[in-house]
Amino acid sequence: MIRALKRLIAAALLFGLAFAAGADQLLMVRSGQQFPEAMSTLQNALTARGYKISRVQNVDKGLSHTGYRTDNYKVVFYGKTEEVAELTAKHPELIPYLPLNVAIFAERNNTLLVTNRPGVLADFFPDPELKAVFMRWEKDLTEVMNEVREAR
Amino acid sequence: MALRYIALIVFALAGTAQAAPDGASLFARNCAVCHGEKGAGGIGIPLALSSFQAAVGDDYLHKTIRLGRPGRVMPPSNLSDAEIDAIVRFIRSWRKQPAPRIPTGRIKGDAARGKQLFAAHCAACHGASGEGGKGTGVTFSRPRDLPIMPPALNNSGFLASASDGMIRQTLIRGRTGTPMVSFVKKGLKEEDIDDIVSFVRSFEQAPRPEAATATETEKAILEMDSPYDLAATIENVKRAATSQNFIFIREQALTSGLVPEGEEDPRQHIVYFCNFTMLNTALATDPRVGLFLPCRITVVEHEGKVKIMAINPKRLGKIFNNAELNAMCDEMTKRYLAIMEEATL
Numbered sequence: 001m002i003r004a005l006k007r008l009i010a011a012a013l014l015f016g017l018a019f020a021a022g023a024d025q026l027l028m029v030r031s032g033q034q035f036p037e038a039m040s041t042l043q044n045a046l047t048a049r050g051y052k053i054s055r056v057q058n059v060d061k062g063l064s065h066t067g068y069r070t071d072n073y074k075v076v077f078y079g080k081t082e083e084v085a086e087l088t089a090k091h092p093e094l095i096p097y098l099p100l101n102v103a104i105f106a107e108r109n110n111t112l113l114v115t116n117r118p119g120v121l122a123d124f125f126p127d128p129e130l131k132a133v134f135m136r137w138e139k140d141l142t143e144v145m146n147e148v149r150e151a152r
Numbered sequence: 153m154a155l156r157y158i159a160l161i162v163f164a165l166a167g168t169a170q171a172a173p174d175g176a177s178l179f180a181r182n183c184a185v186c187h188g189e190k191g192a193g194g195i196g197i198p199l200a201l202s203s204f205q206a207a208v209g210d211d212y213l214h215k216t217i218r219l220g221r222p223g224r225v226m227p228p229s230n231l232s233d234a235e236i237d238a239i240v241r242f243i244r245s246w247r248k249q250p251a252p253r254i255p256t257g258r259i260k261g262d263a264a265r266g267k268q269l270f271a272a273h274c275a276a277c278h279g280a281s282g283e284g285g286k287g288t289g290v291t292f293s294r295p296r297d298l299p300i301m302p303p304a305l306n307n308s309g310f311l312a313s314a315s316d317g318m319i320r321q322t323l324i325r326g327r328t329g330t331p332m333v334s335f336v337k338k339g340l341k342e343e344d345i346d347d348i349v350s351f352v353r354s355f356e357q358a359p360r361p362e363a364a365t366a367t368e369t370e371k372a373i374l375e376m377d378s379p380y381d382l383a384a385t386i387e388n389v390k391r392a393a394t395s396q397n398f399i400f401i402r403e404q405a406l407t408s409g410l411v412p413e414g415e416e417d418p419r420q421h422i423v424y425f426c427n428f429t430m431l432n433t434a435l436a437t438d439p440r441v442g443l444f445l446p447c448r449i450t451v452v453e454h455e456g457k458v459k460i461m462a463i464n465p466k467r468l469g470k471i472f473n474n475a476e477l478n479a480m481c482d483e484m485t486k487r488y489l490a491i492m493e494e495a496t497l
Contacts, residue, residue: 025227025471026440055409068432073435075443077409092461
């Protein structure tokens with residue numbers, strides 16, 4: 001009885017998460033912070049949830065060096081060390097999608113952040129064992145993105 | 153104990169089902185990223201623009217939020233009707249005048265004649281088949297030619313949302329603050345306008361242009377076995393990427409940056425490369441394509457076999473709801489496969 005109720009609660013909470021998430025398969029937010037502050041907020045929010053920033057790709061610098069005009073545009077790669085090692089050993093098909101990333105770019109005085117919903121990966125890799133991982137990432141990332149959106 | 157769990161379930165469901173819709177926060181969560189916090193526009197159109205608000209009814213806004221624009225970035229919404237109405241009220245709050253009353257009936261014109269008028273007056277911006285302007289809205293991180301992208305008129309979301317009266321009114325009045333001019337001022341008569349409206353409405357019966365069809369693919373990754381060892385395969389990938397007009401950027405272990413230097417797994421290597429002209433075009437088409445960046449192929453030694461792997465852009469591209477980007481993703485998938493085939497030949 002209790003186990004069944006626990007399952008029902010989990011389903012209800014997941015339903016709530018999906019409902020709040022909307023139909024879009026991308027997670028996108030606009031931050032009122034300027035680019036450097038938003039970048040800092042993003043990295044701090046990820047770190048606070050146990051993720052490590054593995055690299056920041058300077059897309060803007062590459063474009064500028066080759067003669068194209070652009071404002072700040074970077075891609076932040078992040079992951080949890082042990083989790084990445086375990087997942088890539090057991091599920092090598094995930095390797096092309098790891099480490100996870102968030103694109104962050106300036107739009108005048110605002111900053112936009114975009115990433116795919118980790119839940120989308122459940123469609124790509126329909127392994128029941130992986131679903132729990134993707135949903136955990138989705139919960140973390142939704143919190144991170146909301147934190148960046150609300151930061152002033 | 154059971155009562156506590158039941159109470160928790162009720163709490164979890166109540167949080168989603170009974171919360172009073174707050175238009176401002178719903179807009180901030182769902183719309184502001186593209187349309188701007190105060191509707192100034194961006195990837196999406198400027199909703200606060202006075203001439204826009206004067207031309208569209210609440211019903212148009214509601215249906216647009218519900219249906220989105222298939223293949224044109226704006227996704228459909230699964231919000232409740234009450235929540236969508238709250239967003240519409242919030243959008244209206246920027247302009248103190250009430251929503252305009254737009255006629256809802258069908259306009260009878262000569263669609264065949266309208267087709268000729270459309271080609272002469274509308275196609276330059278909205279596309280020969282009404283597929284809309286190139287590129288995705290306006291993002292101020294990149295130089296753009298127009299303050300707003302001409303919308304796709306041959307789009308099921310637009311056609312289901314816009315009444316004939318709304319299209320007619322837009323043609324007559326234009327949209328101040330956008331490149332859309334008043335075609336009455338440009339010399340068209342009201343019957344000409346009616347003919348154009350009838351032609352636009354006829355898109356409902358016409359097959360959609362190929363560009364409006366979303367890409368369907370099966371696999372999320374591209375992968376091939378390599379007959380070479382890990383080191384040789386990495387070199388082959390670098391060479392093949394260069395021969396496909398990409399610039400080699402760098403090579404690193406998958407876990408680089410996650411583990412202390414020297415402790416990376418030597419059996420998982422990523423080769424990064426880029427074609428900046430292609431990248432610039434992709435960003436102009438859709439500024440959100442950072443998820444693809446930089447281009448990369450991973451070389452993996454797993455259980456004694458060497459494999460090369462990459463994301464499948466055709467599959468990932470589908471989540472952007474951008475038909476124009478889909479064409480680029482198709483091309484990118486071909487390029488990845490060409491590099492992988494060359495590297496494993």
